[in-house]
Amino acid sequence: MYPMFQKIKWLISVSAIACLVVSCTSPQKIIYFQDATDFETLVDDGNAYSSRFKVDDVISIYVSTLNPEASSPFNLTVGVAGDSGTTVQQVDYLVDKEGNIDFPVVGKIRVAGLSPEELRLLLTEKLNDYLKDPIINIRLRNFTVTVLGEVSRPGTYPVNGEQITILEALGLAGDLTIKGERKNILVIRDFGGTKVYNRIDITSKNAVKSPVFYLTQNDVIYVEPNNSAVASASLDSRTTIAISVLSLIITTTVILITRN
Template identity: 55%
Template sequence: MIFNYIKTKLTLPCIVLLLSLSSCVTKKEVVYFQNAKDFETIVDTDTFAPKFKVNDIVSIFVSTFDIEAVAPFNLYIGGNQNSNPQLIDYLVDIDGNIDYPVLGKVKLLGLTVEEAKLLFKEKLSDYLKDPIVNIRILNFRISIIGEVNSPGRYDVSGERITILEALALAGDLNIKGKRENILVVRDFNGTKTYTRVDLTNKELFNSPVYYLTQNDIVYIEPNNSARSSASGDTRIGTIISISSFLITTALIFVTRN
């Protein structure tokens, strides 16, 4: 009876202490959009569209009914459409221009894709009848680093992506990620901006970085429990060692007496 009493008295407090040290993250720290009310409606009036930046890689394809007339505007790698049907890409230079066949320098810096299409249709109207212009940004990539399940660099197939969709690509935040202070680093022609958003607040939808642009970096910093995990692991190991020692000592004492 004495043996069981001592064993219970020594073991139970140790278990409680271990559980308290390992349960550092609360529900409030991980739930998204906590201030969103039931049946609340948010109308998305955002007309966001990415704009061309310096060093963007652009694909442009022009088509019309007259195949021969449009040929000079669609250049292919190797110069032969039949043997290697891969269009030449264009780089937005430091001045914001691309060097396009026949038209020469065309300034794309700061334009959206739709604005660039209208510009090309206007310039091509002197050479082609009713041209159709398709333009794509080929280097639309984002980087997600920090406390997510799959950090890395991700290609975006469409023309825009939200920060929530980007985090979904990275497997969402892990339990160590700080949801109230997500950092988005954005570069626009050599000028970097740093914007922080709170995933637990519905105001995220009104943030200027809710829609990401090409080459944005999303960083998720560790929360308090993650920062103290190393020291916490050390403390837990020490407590286990001490507990084992005390229990062993008590068993020896009981056995001898």
């Protein structure tokens, strides 16, 4: 009887050790910027990031001067009925399929490919014939990024401001799970209907030099499962069967022993 129990105990121990080995993950696979050293500085190459307007963007443009009456024709508004009466709201501009917006008085202006600062300078130049020292505020209304895959909170997130890094976007999504592949994160970017696929390794300090470190509006980030997650998924069904078989063997063995 005693040797039989020893065999059962040995089988259970081996199974437990195997599960622990499979579940182990190397620190080199999950630590961010692991090749960065203390006080190391990466100098910008001079090409400062700037967001660019795209087709179907929604842009808010507000023009102001010391004379409100003079600037009012350049600020389109619409009355919106509500419980407390009619309120006046500013009308935003949609970038059409040709990359243009239709601006009051001035007419069509091509904005696709321009940065907010470049558009501000262009409008200032065009409005100089009508206004003295115009102040132009420009804001992108539809700046969102979508984070999918092995993150804590997948979803689409609005961005306040004109720029966001991939690290900030992952932070909005609650960071990667332990099952996320950090060396091969996919960023899908749209340029006028053309999809561009880029990958970035955030375990390396050189991630900050990637063309997708700074995100653009409507970028999609996909974090794929790492090898251990894939292996774990493929083993789930096998593990269930193995546990069932092991339980049956133990139960049968115990019954046979107690009968002797």
